[in-house]
Amino acid sequence: MKRRDVLKNIALTSVGVATAATGAKADPALNEEELSAKKKKKSPLAGRTQAEADRDAKLLSETFFTPAEMATITILCDIILPADATSGSASQAGVPAFIEFIAKDMPQQQTPLRGGLMWLENQSRKRFGAGFAAISPAQRIQIVEDIAYPEKATPAMKQGTAFFNLMRDLTMTGFYTTEMGFKDLGYIGNQPNVWQGVPEEVLKQFGF
């Protein structure tokens, strides 16, 4: 059963999960003409107010970062969360596009992000004579090592550290709020179920 259908059945029945799975008959009380007519109407808004939907559409139609900036963001995201034995990389999870959206949605992030990218570009040119996207992976890591550890960073690297913290924050959130992130984490909620308390073996493990 598609998620939509599960939901519909739950809305119309009274025993949650059990009946949802069997697709039992709808509850007459909620089946009134007016209500069911409304339910059939597919909505383009889906939980947004008109003003919010308009704003989202406008932001999605705009572009903030240049292609060169996006290339650097993608490289950084994948340094922060690379593909490994457990899950894919940040860019495979669509994190760069998420960061692009956040920059438009939260204008206060535009200067730290764009400025931070420029800072990085400048470091890269000074140290290796080319922009961050053009230097070798090993050279990139040399710079990243200098800005990835806030407690160890030298005063000259502090601004770079602040930028890297921001990139780490957005990459983590951007990754773990995707299906790939859910799988990596092992989050298995957000679905109809019946809570029956902490599983027995966990109770035991914790001495309850």
Place this chain on the structure above:
Amino acid sequence: MSIQIKEEPKQYDVVIVGSGAGGGMAAYTLAKAGAKVCLLEAGGYYDPADPQYVTQLKAPWESPRRGAGTTRAFGDFDAAWGGWQIDGEPYTTVKGTEFHWFRSRMLGGRTNHWGRISLRFGPDDFRRGSLSGIGDDWPITYDDMKPYYDKVDRLIGIFGSVENFPNEPDGIFLPPPKPRLHELMIQKAAKGIGIPVIPSRLSILTQKINDERGVCFYCHQCNRGCVAYADFSSSSVLVIPALKTGNLTLQNHAMVREVLTDPQTGLCTGVSYVDTRTREEIQVKAKVVVLAASACESARLLLNSKSGRFPQGLANSSGVIGKYLNDSTGAGRQGFIPALMNRKRYNEDGVGGMHVYTPWWLNNNKLDFARGYHIEYGGGMNMPGYGFGMGMQNMNGKYAYADGNTHPAGGYGSRLKEDARRFFGAYVGFAGRGEPIPLESNYCEIDPDKVDKYGIPVLRFHYKWSDHEIKQAKHMQETFAQIIDAMGGTPVGDFKPSAENNYGLAAPGQIIHEIGTVRMGKNSGKSALNEWQQAHDVKNLFVVDAAPFVSQGDKNVTWTILASAMRTSEYIIDQVKANKL
């Protein structure tokens, strides 16, 4: 420009302003009793089961900002259309004071996304004045309210447990959900230091109570509204059923400007509202006017309803309207519990709120502040949303990885994935919610200079905490630290509670339990309403939100709004039957 005022020809028995907890209950009770009722709601229509509004069970990736609070204060999926600021509906504060005002503009008001924490007041909560010598008593007692609390429990449904706990009266409860793991750990740790932790009391259906509503399917998302109507929202549980009686006329997009009175009799004749879509001015006539626009908004309406006969605003011969504004105190802390690292995964969502809480357990005679607080708990393996995994550099340098090694804070690469996994569900949250002292010097009034986009004069707030609230917050922080310590955890973050930061005491209004602005009382010189929430000055005018409340206990007030709105509605019915209205 000439404004044409449209008069609706029909005269209703009752017109109600606002469809939140108070207005929904009044509409339900009066319509069921056969009265012809008109319900005016400033916001749009909302039904949590209608797909066009549904956000329940959406995954974070269905929001381009992953549910961040850019346009909605509590995030994209929260069922609140409104927030701390609403375009074109400003409010102001007197310099040097602070107040934050959360409003929802929708059918059901703020009951669509509220926390469902449904606490009755106890007997002492109605008589704090005489018990402590500070503040005032209510004109009614717990015994007056008990039958209505019971009826509300039965009508709406609430889970909880019978505890016989002092001043925490038991209700008519459905079975509570079992505690989550961190809740068991809190319970155990708190018990060891003399702090009780009991099943919470939330208006969520863990069992079927009627054919119109479903049972909770444990999605942890009550704040998004429930397609199964398994939690309490005024929209789904009161207004929509009331509409089915045929006695209720619901008018959305109706922003009431003022209450109309007959200069001869001094009685209300109805209200005047602006249609927010057309900006038309429309008058609705009714024999009885019931205000339920939320505490501050009802005060604003009365203060704005000035006339030759009521120069200080309607029902305000005492001058008390707007005064004694008070909000719950609030302070919070987070703890990190190493024992919870690398937990076994299972679906721990549970209901849309805590499964256990701590009622006020101490005696204020032995403390340096006058009123109590309760503790709400958070934690668990919750669904990630915007903010997940942020600030990792503050945590990941402190704890060894699976291979036994420690690495410098921050970093990059696969270790960050291990961080996300090992810290998942290892945090607990503490939120104290306490009773403030209602003060005459904390008030809202009409701003002399400003109007909103409908030309309605706006509110100006004046609010300062007293020493009692600050000391209470200090005590909360000490308690949280003790429990975190007893759990073997450490407080999270750089925050150090101190006098400089008021021990983290939330600014007035931020806890969103504002009450008290149209006080009830026996003395008409000191209160605006009598013990039935009926205006002393105007007998066919009632207020049924939290504005009439003399104090708010350390109990979130909504269950009391529901019970007292039902009580007043039944009184209205009796008075009409007795030809007294």
